[in-house]
Each structure stands twice: as structure tokens, then as C-alpha cells.
Amino acid sequence: MPRSQRNDNFIDKTFTILADILTQILPTTKREREAFIYYRDGMSAQSEGEYVEALRSYYKAMRLEIDSYDRSYILHNIGLIHTSNGKHAKALEYYFQALERNSFLPQAFNNMAVICHYRGEQAIQKGDLEIAEAWFDQAAEYWKRAIALSPDNYVEAQNWPKIT
Structure with a gap:
């Protein structure tokens, strides 16, 4: 039984039922349906x-x-997991791969900016201001791209350059 069918959460169950109906109604191949089930199970586990x-x-x-x-x-969500686990270099690789396939993922740019900002903060703690500045500059570039794709989101990111 797919993981998503075992959830006790009302919202997850509702999503699962609707997704199952859509995959049966829409013209999809068996392979596409199976891929979606694994993706949905991954989201549930995540x-x-x-x-x-x-x-x-x-x-x-x-x-x-x-x-x-x-x-x-899928690649973006894998990046999220690596970010959560503190594997930032690996997370960045997956975000880049996601953006190669879909350049309109503001959340990937935002997540990359957050990682760069974090690395800039780490560099400051080590006393390496030049490296910190490079990381902060990179974070600013990623946030600009995220904001350009989704102007109503990332309010903190919009204010970040003003503050820093």
C-alpha cells in the first residue's frame, strides 16, 4: 500500500483521493501514474x-x-531534504538541477539564497569578511531572481539588501 494511503491526516487523505481521481481521469501512462505515486509518497514521508x-x-x-x-x-524536494540535513553543497547541486529543468522555481532560488546567506554568516564567525561578502553577494543575486519570479513573496528577502 502506498504510504500516502496510510496517512491519518485529513488533508493528506483528501489530497490523495483527489490525486487518485485525477490520475485516473487524465490521460496518463502507467509509468506516469507510478512516478506520481512515488512522488506523492515522498512528499508524505518528507x-x-x-x-x-x-x-x-x-x-x-x-x-x-x-x-x-x-x-x-522532485529534484527541488530532494534539495530541501539535503538542506534540512545540513548537506548544503549537495542541496545546491539538486537546486541547480531543478532549475536546469525549470527556470521558473522561485523557491529554489530562495533556498539557494538562504544557504549562501548562512555560509556568509559562517564566514563572518570565522573572521573571513572577504569570503562572507562573496556569499552575501551570491545570496542577493539568488534573492533578486526569486523576487523577479514571484514579486509578492519573499518579503524578508526584499528587505534584506536594505538592512545589510
């Missing part, structure tokens, strides 16, 4: 903090999914 299981599901979805746009969201 929301519960079960990152190993989520990654397993996402990697299975990646083996099946051929649509570049859909793959971008």
Missing part, C-alpha cells in the same frame, strides 16, 4: 520528517518520470 524514506521514494520517481517540469519538483 512532511513527517522521514527523510530516508522520502529520498527513496523521490529516487524511484526520478527513475520513472520523464517530464522535465515534473522532474524539477
Whole structure:
């Protein structure tokens, strides 16, 4: 039984039912439906903090999914897990891969900016102001791109250059 069908959460159950109906109504291949089930299971596991299981599901979805746009969201979610686990270099790789497939992912640019900002803060703590400035400049570039794609979001990011 797919993980998403085991959830007790009302919202997750509702989403699962609607998604199942849509995948049955819309003209999709068996492979596409299977990829979506793995993706959905990955999202469910990720929301519960079960990152190993989520990654397993996402990697299975990646083996099946051929649509570049859909793959971008899987890659983005893998990046989120690596970010949560403190594996920032690996997370950045996945965000870059997601953006190669879909350059209209403001959340990927935002997440990359957050990582760069964090690394800038770390550099300040080590007393390396030149490296910190480079990281902050990179963060600003990513935030500019996120804001350009989604002007109503990332209010803190819009104010960040003014503050710093």
C-alpha cells in the first residue's frame, strides 16, 4: 500500500483521493501514474520528517518520470531534504538541477539564497569578511531572481539588501 494511503491526516487523505481521481481521469501512462505515486509518497514521508524514506521514494520517481517540469519538483524536494540535513553543497547541486529543468522555481532560488546567506554568516564567525561578502553577494543575486519570479513573496528577502 502506498504510504500516502496510510496517512491519518485529513488533508493528506483528501489530497490523495483527489490525486487518485485525477490520475485516473487524465490521460496518463502507467509509468506516469507510478512516478506520481512515488512522488506523492515522498512528499508524505518528507512532511513527517522521514527523510530516508522520502529520498527513496523521490529516487524511484526520478527513475520513472520523464517530464522535465515534473522532474524539477522532485529534484527541488530532494534539495530541501539535503538542506534540512545540513548537506548544503549537495542541496545546491539538486537546486541547480531543478532549475536546469525549470527556470521558473522561485523557491529554489530562495533556498539557494538562504544557504549562501548562512555560509556568509559562517564566514563572518570565522573572521573571513572577504569570503562572507562573496556569499552575501551570491545570496542577493539568488534573492533578486526569486523576487523577479514571484514579486509578492519573499518579503524578508526584499528587505534584506536594505538592512545589510
